[in-house]
Each structure stands twice: as structure tokens, then as C-alpha cells.
Amino acid sequence: MTPTTNAPYVIGIAGSSGSGKTFFLNCFLNHFAPHEIALISQDDYYIPAHTKTQEENKLYNFDLPTAIDRPAFSKNIAALFSGQTIYREEYTFNNQALKPKLLETKPAPVLIIEGLFIFYYEEVNALLNHRIFLHAEEDIALQRRLRRDLIERGYNEEDVRYKWVNHVMPAYRQYLLPFRDQCDRIIINNTDDPAPIVAITDEISAELRTKAL
Known part of the structure; x- marks a missing residue:
């Protein structure tokens, strides 16, 4: 893949x-019309769980x-x-209560590629013009993860905490954190106050319009 x-x-x-x-992505996308921007998310490319090997505790590791x-x-990008x-x-993260939607993504002058491994995948990283790294302190991030997984995905707390210690944080440290200093912008997000994120997306989107639109 070459530009x-x-x-x-x-x-x-x-x-x-x-x-x-x-939340950051939603704020950012709100600054643009649909024909101006496209989003492709790594999360929509998980290999189905039934094809993966289970650990002894019957938990799949999605953080690899x-x-x-x-x-x-890569092909869709x-x-x-x-x-x-x-x-x-x-x-749908194996939630049988959710019926998966068919996602349509049209090409646009601005393309957002989002996901845990986008910097680690060399062929994807090479295409990026601007890299944004979001960070939250570990205890804050864990509480947010618990709220999401317990409510939205129907997981139990023991499983969420196990995955956090054995899957999530090791993957973050190995496959994402090493790229932080290579990013153009590092955003620290330790508050649930939306105002700072809204302000940052206002700034970035204004800069982007001068470069790409």
C-alpha cells in the first residue's frame, strides 16, 4: 500500500x-460533513472468537x-x-443480543484510521499524515472499561479485571506505548469533563481544514 x-x-x-x-472520535467527526471525512476502525476486523484458542480460564485474548x-x-484501507x-x-464483541449492522464507508478527502495496533502495523503506519495518541491514567482507564464492559457488553467484573491485567495492559505496553513519542499530538484525558476534548477537536479540525479541505 503506497499513497x-x-x-x-x-x-x-x-x-x-x-x-x-x-468520545474523541465522535466530537471530531461532528466538525465535518459526511462527504468530507471517512472512518475505518480496527475493531471491525476482529477474527471471530470461535476460531481462536481459549486459555485455561476460557477467556479469549483479543488484545493481540x-x-x-x-x-x-489493509485491503479495505x-x-x-x-x-x-x-x-x-x-x-459486536460476541454479544448475541446485538444484531450486527452492515457498515458502509465511502472514500473522502480526510480518512481517520483508528485502533490499538495502527502504529504497530507497518503498512498502516506508513500511510499516516498525522498521529494522535490518547492517554489516561491506568486507574481512571480501568474504571471506564468496567463501566463499558459491564453495561454495554454484558461481561462480569471478574473477567473484565482478569483481561485488564493479563491482556489489555500488556498489549498496550508492548504494541502501542512504544509509539507514543512518535505521535504528533499526545492528549491526556483524565477527566470526564467533555470541555477539554471538545476544545482540542475544535483546534485540530480547524487546522485540518487548511491542510486537506
Whole structure:
């Protein structure tokens, strides 16, 4: 995958679990019309759990680069670069109560690529024009993760805490943290007050309009 003369301006956004990526992305996307910006998320490329090997405690490890269908992720990014619309079934984190949606992503002048491993995947990292790293202190991030997984995904607290210690934080330290100092902007998000994030997205989107739109 190599950029073309008509390639979009690409922003890579990554952060630890519980760093506030979803809120940041929603704020950021609100600054643009649908035809101006596209989003592709690594989370929609998880390999189905039933194809993975379970640990002794019957928990799957989703926090590994091999948990993602990397060829499909890269192929769809390349398709957006070439001006094609891509379709992908939403990943529902094995929640059988949720019916997956068919996601449609159209090419746009600005492309956001989001996910834990986007800097680690060399072929993806090479395409990024601007890298954003979101960070939250570990205890704050864990509390956010607990709220999300217990309520939205139906996990029990013991499983969430086990995954945090044995899967989430080791993956963060190995596959994301080493790239932090290479990023163009590091955003510390230790508060649930939305105002600072809104202000930052205001600033970044204004800068982006002068570069890409």
C-alpha cells in the first residue's frame, strides 16, 4: 500500500482502553460533513472468537495483533485510497443480543484510521499524515472499561479485571506505548469533563481544514 497523488489526508488515532477514544472520535467527526471525512476502525476486523484458542480460564485474548484480520483491514484501507466504497459487518464483541449492522464507508478527502495496533502495523503506519495518541491514567482507564464492559457488553467484573491485567495492559505496553513519542499530538484525558476534548477537536479540525479541505 503506497499513497497516490489523490490520496486522502490520513489521521491515525490510538490510545489505551478507557482513554476516551470513542468520545474523541465522535466530537471530531461532528466538525465535518459526511462527504468530507471517512472512518475505518480496527475493531471491525476482529477474527471471530470461535476460531481462536481459549486459555485455561476460557477467556479469549483479543488484545493481540493476531486477533485482527490484518489483510482485510489493509485491503479495505487500500480500497478507500483508490476511491472505492467498502462494506464491512459490524463486530459486536460476541454479544448475541446485538444484531450486527452492515457498515458502509465511502472514500473522502480526510480518512481517520483508528485502533490499538495502527502504529504497530507497518503498512498502516506508513500511510499516516498525522498521529494522535490518547492517554489516561491506568486507574481512571480501568474504571471506564468496567463501566463499558459491564453495561454495554454484558461481561462480569471478574473477567473484565482478569483481561485488564493479563491482556489489555500488556498489549498496550508492548504494541502501542512504544509509539507514543512518535505521535504528533499526545492528549491526556483524565477527566470526564467533555470541555477539554471538545476544545482540542475544535483546534485540530480547524487546522485540518487548511491542510486537506
